[in-house]
Every structure is written in structure tokens, then in C-alpha cells.
Amino acid sequence: MTHxxxxxxxxxxxxxxxxxxxxxxxxxxxxxxxxxxxxxxxKSFLTLDEIRRVTRAFAAAxxxxxxxxxxxxxxxxxxxxxxxxxxxxxxxxQIAMTTNGYRMARDVARWRDAGLTSVNVSLDSLDANQFYAxxxxxxxxxxxxxxxxxxxxxxxxxxxxxxxxxDVNHHSLHTFLEWIKTRPIQLRFIELMETxxxxxxFRRHHISGATIRDRLLAMGWQLQPRERxxxxxxxxxxxxxxxxxxxxxxxxxxxxxxxxxxxxxxxGKLHLCLFGDGGVSLRDLLQSDDxxxxxxxxxxxxxxQKKQTHFLHQGNTGITQNLSFIGG
Numbered sequence: 612m613t614h615x616x617x618x619x620x621x622x623x624x625x626x627x628x629x630x631x632x633x634x635x636x637x638x639x640x641x642x643x644x645x646x647x648x649x650x651x652x653x654k655s656f657l658t659l660d661e662i663r664r665v666t667r668a669f670a671a672a673x674x675x676x677x678x679x680x681x682x683x684x685x686x687x688x689x690x691x692x693x694x695x696x697x698x699x700x701x702x703x704x705q706i707a708m709t710t711n712g713y714r715m716a717r718d719v720a721r722w723r724d725a726g727l728t729s730v731n732v733s734l735d736s737l738d739a740n741q742f743y744a745x746x747x748x749x750x751x752x753x754x755x756x757x758x759x760x761x762x763x764x765x766x767x768x769x770x771x772x773x774x775x776x777x778d779v780n781h782h783s784l785h786t787f788l789e790w791i792k793t794r795p796i797q798l799r800f801i802e803l804m805e806t807x808x809x810x811x812x813f814r815r816h817h818i819s820g821a822t823i824r825d826r827l828l829a830m831g832w833q834l835q836p837r838e839r840x841x842x843x844x845x846x847x848x849x850x851x852x853x854x855x856x857x858x859x860x861x862x863x864x865x866x867x868x869x870x871x872x873x874x875x876x877x878x879g880k881l882h883l884c885l886f887g888d889g890g891v892s893l894r895d896l897l898q899s900d901d902x903x904x905x906x907x908x909x910x911x912x913x914x915x916q917k918k919q920t921h922f923l924h925q926g927n928t929g930i931t932q933n934l935s936f937i938g939g
Contacts, residue, residue, distance in 0.1 A: 614673035617917040624840040625872035626669045631682040637747030656877040661897040663696040668906045670702035676840040678707040685714040691725040698726025715757025720764040731770040775800045777818035791854025799857030820860040883917040
């Protein structure tokens, strides 16, 4: 099987696999009212065997990086077994996760032992009170301890995701820069994205990442080359800083030109874009080991429908009602 490729000649090295849409935080831009199961949704999330099969099919078609996401993926009791099942495939060189960090201090060493190679922590403020206001959880110290625990467990770098919000944290660049000066943290500012449930928040708080980029360039930060299985961040480094800054700007022209990732939801649907329409069910082909060729064929066929770009500029957010739905 050759690489998964779309009509625009983009190759897909990177799978974002949601393993639950449950989250215990109530972040203002994602689940401000807390997690609510979808009406009539009594389906179970992907099993360990289904996760093994879907990642095996992607790896056989060139995928070399898998990100386990959610919701909050560490809420799965079998999370270590999931990491190990994905790690068991030598074609997959990187296994990452995105977490709110609240279980890291306790469990991050076990995750690394199971095969996790990279961790992204969501952290929108370095002020404990503001953290509580944004997340609805008084767990700032727990998350900070979790980041320290990741370094102690042997991770050479920790990535931190910060949703950039006007009049909330966009004035805090100096504070973030001081934090990463002596720590190998890649701090990634992510532009606030419009979702079906978040239109009013978006109108109030969206600000372009270009405002941060302009300040970084003026301070001597330099854009770094991009690896083929990397995510969409523009990464900047400075000789005086151990850490790096990343910018994820989905509203910038040509953002989608370098798309290299596909998404599978916790219910086993293939999503060609975070903000696309519908999804292609794969679950019927995940019930036995002898369906891999049919599974790859369905994914390859679905890619013929992948559009050149998202339509966020027109306010079209597709089916994404909130960012826990298919793993952000």
C-alpha cells in the first residue's frame, strides 16, 4: 500500500486518534458547561483491539506519528495499554498525547515506560486564579507539578498549548517568555477557533497570532525548519532561551497547504478536517485482523473527497460543535 494521498498531492504522516470525548475540565472555549454526552449517543469508545487495528492500517500506509487525544485521554483506565498497543508497531516512530495535565504528576512516568515519546499539555495562563477562571478547575499547581514530573520522567521537551485570547492572555507574552527561558518547553500559542457552540466567544476574544509573531521577530526569534510529520505550528527559537515558541494560525493564508494529518474520532469515524462535514465510519472494518486491506482502501477512497482548505474564514465550522468532539 502506498502513502495515503489526497487530490492536492498532500501525504498524511500523522494520525490524531481520539480515544474518548469525555473531559473533566470546563474550558471556556471548549466545554464551558462541562462534558455532556450527545443526545442518543450510547455507543462505546474504540476498544484496545480496534485502536491497535486502526493504527496498524495507518502505519502500513506511511503514518509515522500518532497523537492520542480526547477529551482527556488519560481518563481511559486502559490508557497505558493503549500507548503500548500503538508503540508495539515499529513503523510508528512518535506517539504523542494531548492532555489537560491533571494526572501527569501521578502517571507520566508510567506513560513514558509504556512507549509515549511526546506530551502536549494545555495551559492557558501562568496565573492560578486566571487558570481557574478559564478551566473551571482549581488544578493549576497540579498541572505545573505534572510538567516538572514529565522532565523527571525523561522527556527532553514538553510542549505546552496556550489558546491565544484577546484581553485574557494576549498581554502575557513577557511572562510566558520568562517561564521558558530556562526550561526546554515548546510553548505553542493557538489562535482561538470558531466552533458551533463558541461563536460569541470567538467574536469577543479572537486575535491573530501574527501579533505575537511580529513581536518575536522584532526580539530576534527565528523561524525553524518544519519536519514532515510535525503539526501545523510555526516554531521559533532564540539563542538566549532554552524553550521555543510555536504559533498555530488556522486563519492565515495557506495554512492548509501543508496539511499532513487525519483524524479518527473516539467512535471510529474518519474526519478529513477538524472543521469538515460528516465523517466516514471505519468501525465495521475494525472488528477483525483480516480487514486491514479493506480498511486502507476505504480511507484512501475517502481522501478523494478531502477539500483543499477549511472554510473558517467564511464562518463555516462544519460539524465541530466543540473541540472535544474529535480531539481538537
